[in-house]
Amino acid sequence: MMKDTFFSLPRFMNLCRKEMVENWRSNVLRMVLMYGVMAVVMVWNGYFEYRGTYSHERDPMWIFLLIAFIWGLWGFGCLSASFTMEKMKSKTSRTSMLMVPATPFEKFFSRWFVFTVVYLVVFLISYKLADYTRLIIYSLAYPEKDFIAPVALSHLAGDKKYYTLCNTGLQFGALMSGYFFVQSLFVLGSSIWPKNSFLKTFAAGTVIVMVYFLVGILMSKILLENGQYYPGGIFESKDTIWWIIIVAGIFFALVNWTLAYFRFKESEIINRM
Template sequence: MMETTFSMTRVQHIMRRDLIENWKSNLYGLLGIFAACFFPMLGFLWSAEHWTEEGYPEVYSFERFCGNMLGIIGMVVSVAMIYYASRIMKCMDNKEKRISYLLLPATKLEKFFSRALFVTVGTVLMILVALLALELTHYLLLPLFDLPTVYSQPMLVEVFSMKWAHASVDATGESVYSWWLMQLLVWIFCLWNHSLFILGGSFWYKHPFLKTIGACLAVTILGGILFASSVDSGIWSFLIRRVDENYPHSPQTVNGLLTIISVVFLLFTVFNWWLSYRLFTRSEVVKRKLWRL
């Protein structure tokens, strides 16, 4: 009888099986991420050549190029992360795959953990390989363009240095909020957004990416309607007045608010992961019905 304790050895066997079965789709995904960054970079290099001809300063031209690449890389990485998150249960998208996966000699926690590693760590590694290939391609393309020597600098170093913006300051030069708390909130919000697609992929086995986007869009529209109704009723004006009366405008107040929001979104993220695992533990060969959850 199989042991019920968690075993990394069994996790490794499951992951090796998935890698062998899905190596082609993983390769296509890596090439897709690379291509989505490469073609815009090619266009930006061509444009940078014209910026130089028009007399823009070399450093400004390079910073503008890296700023454009920051937007492209950020968008591609975001889409790739949520797309692969929605494919967490790709191994269960038809009856034959469900039978094969559910009968693997491993606990359900080990099976879910292996899939979670693929759509988190595996996706990050895929993105890193694609970005390193993009950096190498950047150097290989330079001889084809008449660009200043500043473009010989590592592109990714400059791009990622732009990501870490400084905190806002008020008229007196004092920070409006903690830079670290704001960065923490941004990362937790990204994790929460990622967990929504983990949850969607655990519920919908077929076309989970589109269905999750559709569900999020529907909830957003409904939330917008409810928010507009609450604004008309004057509830928010009353709450804002009460906050202004009881809490002074200070960095401490803003930091406290950032902390509360971070904790709330972190709890939502943990809940989405827990619910995703719960859905997987109730997986059956015949696709479950909603009322049987």
């Protein structure tokens, strides 16, 4: 009988290890898929960027690579989140998961940890491997072009002296909070629709995001008087607006993750009956 009826760190670590060891084949295949897709896209774009006799101070691929980083993070992140409750889609796998000697929170948290936190590490490794694949191929193909270099992810946000995807750290923070919000929708969708989770969540999420977007526009018009800042008000600073976006994104992501947990807990009780 379990002594800790909510959370035990040793039991949680063992559960995470079990999840990754039992599903190592599918996890490796998904990592190879991410690497393959990004490598093909990078090599294909490099063919058009590097041909010709012109020279550059910096690698002309960097702008595309930084944009591809965000698109890949969001796209593969949503796909990864849709696999969070994949073990609940068949009777055999559902029974196996329900029989694991762990609390519902530990089961949900272990799946969330693997497909949300561990995913970020796996994505970063896959992205860098794809980038170095591009680097090796075109360094051999064009040895005279010494500007070909691995992309510096520090250019995602920072100094305006060179191209950055986001001009400030707050803008990058807002972008990432938006990512976690959208990703949390797919975690929630996976708890509601274990089968075909990605497609169903994408359809429902499109409607939800449009509603959030329209509400956001309405609130912006009310608070900012059709885009004009109140003199001396809290919305006079653009940094304040970015902070509001960051806090709102994190808040709604936490709400969606919490709803996903209670949905999983409810479905577990129903399937045990």
